Amino acid sequence: MPLRIERGSRRHRLLRLALAGGAAVLLLGLPHLLGTVSQVDTLSQIAAYSVAILGLIILMGYCGQISLAHSAFIGLGGYTTVILVADHDWPYLATIPVSIVICLAVGALIGIPALRIRGLYLAAVTLAVAALFPALVIRFEELTGGTSGKFAREAMQAPEWFFVNPYTRVGPSIVRFYVIAAVAVLVFLVARSILRSRIGRSMVALREAPLSAAASGVQVARVKIFAFAISGAFGGVAGSLLAIQLPQASDTRYTLDLSIFLLVALVAGGSGTMLGAIPGAIIFVTLRTFVSDWAAALPGFQGSDGGQIVGIISCLLLLAIVFLMPTGVAGGLQKAGRRLVQFTDPVPAGWRRFQLSASSQPTPSADAGGSQTASSPQPENSGAPTKG
Amino acid sequence: MSGIKRSFTLKTRPPDTDPAPGTAGSPSGETLLTVRGLTVRFGGVTALEDVSLQVRSGEICALIGPNGAGKTTAFNSVSRLVQPVAGAIAFDGADLLRARAGDLAALGIARTFQNLALWPGLTVIENVMVGAHSLGRTGFLGAPFGWGVRSEHRELTERAYAALAVLAIQDVAFQPCQGLPFGTLRRVELARALVTRPRLLMLDEPAAGLTQGDVRDLGTLLRALRDELGLSLLLVEHHMQLVMDIADYVVVLDSGRNLLSGRPDEIRDDPRLVEAYLGSPR
Ligand SMILES: Nc1ncnc2c1ncn2[C@@H]1O[C@H](COP(=O)(O)OP(=O)(O)OP(=O)(O)O)[C@@H](O)[C@H]1O
Ligand SMILES: [Mg+2]
Numbered sequence: 001m002p003l004r005i006e007r008g009s010r011r012h013r014l015l016r017l018a019l020a021g022g023a024a025v026l027l028l029g030l031p032h033l034l035g036t037v038s039q040v041d042t043l044s045q046i047a048a049y050s051v052a053i054l055g056l057i058i059l060m061g062y063c064g065q066i067s068l069a070h071s072a073f074i075g076l077g078g079y080t081t082v083i084l085v086a087d088h089d090w091p092y093l094a095t096i097p098v099s100i101v102i103c104l105a106v107g108a109l110i111g112i113p114a115l116r117i118r119g120l121y122l123a124a125v126t127l128a129v130a131a132l133f134p135a136l137v138i139r140f141e142e143l144t145g146g147t148s149g150k151f152a153r154e155a156m157q158a159p160e161w162f163f164v165n166p167y168t169r170v171g172p173s174i175v176r177f178y179v180i181a182a183v184a185v186l187v188f189l190v191a192r193s194i195l196r197s198r199i200g201r202s203m204v205a206l207r208e209a210p211l212s213a214a215a216s217g218v219q220v221a222r223v224k225i226f227a228f229a230i231s232g233a234f235g236g237v238a239g240s241l242l243a244i245q246l247p248q249a250s251d252t253r254y255t256l257d258l259s260i261f262l263l264v265a266l267v268a269g270g271s272g273t274m275l276g277a278i279p280g281a282i283i284f285v286t287l288r289t290f291v292s293d294w295a296a297a298l299p300g301f302q303g304s305d306g307g308q309i310v311g312i313i314s315c316l317l318l319l320a321i322v323f324l325m326p327t328g329v330a331g332g333l334q335k336a337g338r339r340l341v342q343f344t345d346p347v348p349a350g351w352r353r354f355q356l357s358a359s360s361q362p363t364p365s366a367d368a369g370g371s372q373t374a375s376s377p378q379p380e381n382s383g384a385p386t387k388g
Numbered sequence: 389m390s391g392i393k394r395s396f397t398l399k400t401r402p403p404d405t406d407p408a409p410g411t412a413g414s415p416s417g418e419t420l421l422t423v424r425g426l427t428v429r430f431g432g433v434t435a436l437e438d439v440s441l442q443v444r445s446g447e448i449c450a451l452i453g454p455n456g457a458g459k460t461t462a463f464n465s466v467s468r469l470v471q472p473v474a475g476a477i478a479f480d481g482a483d484l485l486r487a488r489a490g491d492l493a494a495l496g497i498a499r500t501f502q503n504l505a506l507w508p509g510l511t512v513i514e515n516v517m518v519g520a521h522s523l524g525r526t527g528f529l530g531a532p533f534g535w536g537v538r539s540e541h542r543e544l545t546e547r548a549y550a551a552l553a554v555l556a557i558q559d560v561a562f563q564p565c566q567g568l569p570f571g572t573l574r575r576v577e578l579a580r581a582l583v584t585r586p587r588l589l590m591l592d593e594p595a596a597g598l599t600q601g602d603v604r605d606l607g608t609l610l611r612a613l614r615d616e617l618g619l620s621l622l623l624v625e626h627h628m629q630l631v632m633d634i635a636d637y638v639v640v641l642d643s644g645r646n647l648l649s650g651r652p653d654e655i656r657d658d659p660r661l662v663e664a665y666l667g668s669p670r
Contacts, residue, residue: 189534197524197534198531209506214469214489222528230532344562348545348546
């Protein structure tokens with residue numbers, strides 16, 4: 001028998017507070033538990049890629065659009081940060097708003113074809129963008145450093161007052177992790193706000209039945225463009241965060257297979273909920289670093305980069321997830337969680353303000369006083385109600 | 389009733405104007421919707437040819453005709469989901485052909501779909517809240533920062549709950565649509581259309597697939613909407629008994645053309661109606 005908690009109740013608020021506190025403690029404490037710089041850096045990468053995957057969740061999971069162009073946005077963000085820091089001496093954090101603005105604009109531009117085309121055709125257009133990006137990097141060599149890449153001499157420094165001592169061995173990477181995690185948390189809050197607003201709901205509506213969404217007053221074209229722009233901006237932020245973690249940009253860092261691996265991570269992590277971005281990012285980074293290292297060390301693969309093995313493992317993982325956990329890790333966890341705790345929704349307190357009376361409909365006594373609870377999964381209520 | 393008057397306001401309501409000129413044949417009541425000379429083609433298929441109809445304020449106008457007559461196409465033209473090649477559509481003096489699909493809710497027009505067009509990924513109440521989309525104000529700039537999202541969410545939830553209450557399905561408000569019986573889903577769709585407090589409600593075969601008891605309830609409800617809330621209805625329906633019971637005026641289409649029109653008692657026994665539905669006796 002699962003525990004039932006009503007949304008908005010004291011217990012619900014306490015639970016949320018506890019969860020938020022737990023997450024904060026985890027984020028603050030985790031890097032100190034890890035011993036090495038590379039482990040902390042891995043954590044930073046997970047935080048950064050979770051922002052990128054979150055952008056994909058909004059665009060593909062909620063709005064139902066396909067995009068393979070995400071690597072280009074991560075690249076745009078990365079180059080923006082590295083160029084501004086290396087050539088113009090900007091502080092790292094100040095480059096993030098610039099990445100956002102650039103990627104919002106480019107994202108909106110890429111959204112325009114999506115007003116006309118769908119599915120495979122849209123995939124092809126966005127794939128072309130992803131394929132074009134490294135070529136553009138080489139074309140604009142003076143700006144980007146071309147094939148030799150672009151580096152910022154100095155990694156991000158913590159201000160004097162910062163509470164982590166940067167003069168220890170893992171200090172600098174812990175500082176960078178905190179910064180990256182803080183920005184990531186902000187981005188998650190932004191995403192939550194979008195998805196809870198009428199715009200978030202209209203994304204789902206236009207994904208599932210665009211005609212009736214339009215008939216309900218949803219400006220379908222604008223919402224689609226917005227989803228592309230926001231998703232691009234999240235990709236840009238992720239690129240900037242990755243550049244904070246490792247201040248270099250090169251054409252080989254932002255290729256099409258980055259987009260494809262992100263898609264695998266999206267499906268595996270779960271695209272139905274915002275929080276799917278976290279398992280998604282963990283899976284992504286695990287595949288790209290650990291499995292890749294392991295594969296490269298396999299006998300017979302010495303010297304190769306292990307790319308094929310990672311590809312094969314990703315494919316197998318994708319197949320396994322599609323069959324075993326079609327809603328991804330996050331979806332599976334949610335389902336398991338519902339066995340423990342179920343959230344119920346209270347009758348909205350002030351609904352009588354908007355009461356439409358059609359007097360032939362008896363007002364059911366069930367909600368007299370407005371204190372009753374209409375609970376989410378309640379099969380005994382699912383029959384067509386009978387009326388007198 | 390007092391609660392209705394207080395809250396029965398739309399955000400945008402164009403000023404009342406005279407009925408469009410040249411709309412003859414309206415014995416009483418102000419004309420709310422006027423469709424004139426509507427022609428719609430899909431490639432080579434002419435779905436509608438020179439179709440005219442009008443809905444008077446506070447009346448139920450039924451649009452009937454055999455399968456493929458073009459009823460849904462007429463609906464889609466009014467909803468701006470289909471672009472006619474000729475004709476005029478006026479709603480309360482406004483030229484609808486210059487409006488976009490997304491504008492209609494704010495003008496005071498809502499509709500349902502012949503094949504339920506709900507969003508199964510949303511809960512029942514969320515479906516209705518999207519129906520109330522045009523009442524919200526959160527913009528693309530505000531949404532990321534959460535400006536006004538909370539209070540708007542609360543208000544839309546309340547409005548949606550109230551609309552569900554009209555249809556007596558508030559019990560299932562927070563359930564997903566998936567798995568609910570068909571009759572309930574039809575009501576969800578009606579609630580989604582009602583939540584904006586439209587002046588014109590367009591229903592495409594609302595009785596299709598309903599049990600006899602549900603059809604009776606539907607008739608009662610539609611009458612109540614007309615009589616108590618002053619709604620005007622345009623109703624596409626194959627259920628003849630329902631049409632004859634509640635319609636004030638009936639327009640019959642056949643093969644994309646106006647066949648005849650009149651009050652239910654005027655057309656009920658017209659041989660042309662029987663012929664259109666059953667085919668010519670020869
Ligand atoms: N999108 C479309 N493309 C091509 N032809 C269409 C389209 N929509 C409708 N038609 C055609 O237009 C004609 C009218 O169709 P419509 O759906 O309006 O009929 P209807 O009166 O609603 O029929 P029913 O009672 O079966 O719902 C039909 O011949 C149909 O095949
Ligand atoms: Mg039809």
